[in-house]
Amino acid sequence: MSVIQARGLRKVFRTGFLMRTVEPVRGVDLDVREGEIFGFIGPNGAGKTTTIKMLTGLILPSSGEATIHGVPVPLPESRRGLGFMPEGTYFHDYLTGREFLDFHGRLLGVPRAMRERSIPELLQKVGLPHAGDLRIRRYSKGMRQRIGLAQALLGDPDLLILDEPMSGLDPIGRKDVRELILQLRDAGKTIFFTSHILADAELLCDQVAIILKGQIAHHGYLGELLGQEIEGVDLVVEQIDEALYERLKQEARRAVVQGTRYLFELPDEAHAEKALKLVLEAGGRVRSLSPRRRSLEDLLVSDLQADSATARSEGEVER
Amino acid sequence: MSGLARLGAFAHNTFREAVRDKLLYNLLLFAGLMIASSVVLAKLHVGYDERIYRDVGLAAIALFGTLIAIFVGINLLHREISLHTVYSMLAKPVQRYEFLLGKYLGLVGLLAVEISIMASFFLAVLWIKGSPPTAGLGWAIQLIFLELALVTAIAIFFSSFTTPYLAGMFTLALWIIGHLLGDIRAFGLQDGAEAYKPLTEFLYWCLPNLDRLDIKAEAADGKVIELARVGLSSLYAVLYSAALLVAGSFLFSRRDFR
Numbered sequence: 001m002s003v004i005q006a007r008g009l010r011k012v013f014r015t016g017f018l019m020r021t022v023e024p025v026r027g028v029d030l031d032v033r034e035g036e037i038f039g040f041i042g043p044n045g046a047g048k049t050t051t052i053k054m055l056t057g058l059i060l061p062s063s064g065e066a067t068i069h070g071v072p073v074p075l076p077e078s079r080r081g082l083g084f085m086p087e088g089t090y091f092h093d094y095l096t097g098r099e100f101l102d103f104h105g106r107l108l109g110v111p112r113a114m115r116e117r118s119i120p121e122l123l124q125k126v127g128l129p130h131a132g133d134l135r136i137r138r139y140s141k142g143m144r145q146r147i148g149l150a151q152a153l154l155g156d157p158d159l160l161i162l163d164e165p166m167s168g169l170d171p172i173g174r175k176d177v178r179e180l181i182l183q184l185r186d187a188g189k190t191i192f193f194t195s196h197i198l199a200d201a202e203l204l205c206d207q208v209a210i211i212l213k214g215q216i217a218h219h220g221y222l223g224e225l226l227g228q229e230i231e232g233v234d235l236v237v238e239q240i241d242e243a244l245y246e247r248l249k250q251e252a253r254r255a256v257v258q259g260t261r262y263l264f265e266l267p268d269e270a271h272a273e274k275a276l277k278l279v280l281e282a283g284g285r286v287r288s289l290s291p292r293r294r295s296l297e298d299l300l301v302s303d304l305q306a307d308s309a310t311a312r313s314e315g316e317v318e319r
Numbered sequence: 320m321s322g323l324a325r326l327g328a329f330a331h332n333t334f335r336e337a338v339r340d341k342l343l344y345n346l347l348l349f350a351g352l353m354i355a356s357s358v359v360l361a362k363l364h365v366g367y368d369e370r371i372y373r374d375v376g377l378a379a380i381a382l383f384g385t386l387i388a389i390f391v392g393i394n395l396l397h398r399e400i401s402l403h404t405v406y407s408m409l410a411k412p413v414q415r416y417e418f419l420l421g422k423y424l425g426l427v428g429l430l431a432v433e434i435s436i437m438a439s440f441f442l443a444v445l446w447i448k449g450s451p452p453t454a455g456l457g458w459a460i461q462l463i464f465l466e467l468a469l470v471t472a473i474a475i476f477f478s479s480f481t482t483p484y485l486a487g488m489f490t491l492a493l494w495i496i497g498h499l500l501g502d503i504r505a506f507g508l509q510d511g512a513e514a515y516k517p518l519t520e521f522l523y524w525c526l527p528n529l530d531r532l533d534i535k536a537e538a539a540d541g542k543v544i545e546l547a548r549v550g551l552s553s554l555y556a557v558l559y560s561a562a563l564l565v566a567g568s569f570l571f572s573r574r575d576f577r
Contacts (some may be wrong), residue, residue, distance in 0.1 A: 013577065030546070050577075053406075053576065053577075056406075056410035056411065057409065058405075058406055058409055058410060058575070058576040059575045059576060059577065060573065060575060076412040076413060076414055077412060079410060079411055079412040082410070082412075084406075084407065084410035084411075085407070085408035086403065086407055086410070088403060090402050090403035090404050090406065090407075091404060091407065092332070092336065092404050094335075094336055094339045095332075095335075101333075103328060103331075103332050104407065104408070104411070106324070106325070106327075106328035107325055107328050107329075107408060107411045107413055108411055108412070109324065109325075147405070151407055152407075154393045161410075287386075302479075311432075
């Protein structure tokens, strides 16, 4: 069952004195299924945040339609059972973390007794157990991100929409948030999130949609989008001489010297086997041998390259 | 959960934000200084002591109340939008009009507290100087409060669709025009000004007539003020504020938060 469904979602803004039209979202279709982690990926300015704002009722669509839990957006009922964390760390900084969560709990209609019980638990869950009585003004960016996440978890929503949840966090914070997202999925929640950190998205998502210039370029399960074929093999070796290095370089797409280690990016398994044999025969040490599959980054970069090539050729035709 | 409870949550948070804002305390301090200055001014005009205490006290309450209504009011709504704090609130199952009305009620609550503080200080000055408070002063303060509630509704109305700078300018302009509507109408009724009459009549009947709520001079003079007049003026302020809030809510519900 689709928790979020969008068909032909489009937004046109009029800006400036001359009311020029800008169309950041041009007919987006989405299907986010129950219990899945859905990554909404794209470069800056691709239309991710505008789409999310249309889903959460902050921006009214120019055309198209969307439903959340079957209720048309932007009706307030569509936001029942939805936890939203906006991009950035824009919260009432004159409030303490506890006051902030209490206020948002009141907006959700969480009874006082339940708020008093759940707020300390949420602060604990997002790693802020000692910062509840500190004003948000004094929080670091990472702490603001965490309190924003706690706010989204108030009222135990079934669906979480998180706009760049890992942004501004240090590596430990990112790991904590990744683990929390996986725990929430295991607890049956549906998570729709945007990220520009593609490695995180690849680690977490069941489904992804890649948005470019306001349109969905790819949409599907990670396995389907990235395929299972090996795109190359990375070989890391030590204790080889100059002659062998030069020989292996001929087999590789790219060779990198990292101190006493040598990294060879080999084009396929056949080249990898040949290179491995050469190293072992020469008495070199193999540190690692790992197949390289297509990544989200590869997919996004190839889309961006294709897009800029199209733009260049259109420019040439116009000239 | 009822909309009333959400209104209460928004109003409480607005009030809390305002009382944690230093600007409010600065304005209150200046209001206190102005009320206290009436003691010095009275010494310069021997024989008019009581009139000066009352005049300056009521003027200070009205002036600083208006400054708080316009600047704190516009700033509070603008901050929610420009600092993007509105995102996490309006993405909850709330109606946008609940947010706008909640902000308004929080501000009106703030004005009530602020006027109570200034009025207490004003009454303390009168008591110290042996000038007895009259019922007229009480009615004047009530109408100042309702005028400020109306000015806040004007500020909220403009803030619902335009920038804080323009909202401030428009509100200030309406506040000035609202106190001159009697003169504007009188101008249109003069001989030789017939061509302007439709315009002056339109302005008189459509724009908020703040002059109707101003009984400070009569109260300072110690004149008896009819209850019916206070009642009708109060009703006028409440209905006008309600109309502005309905219009503001409609415009706010169509606004995109980019």
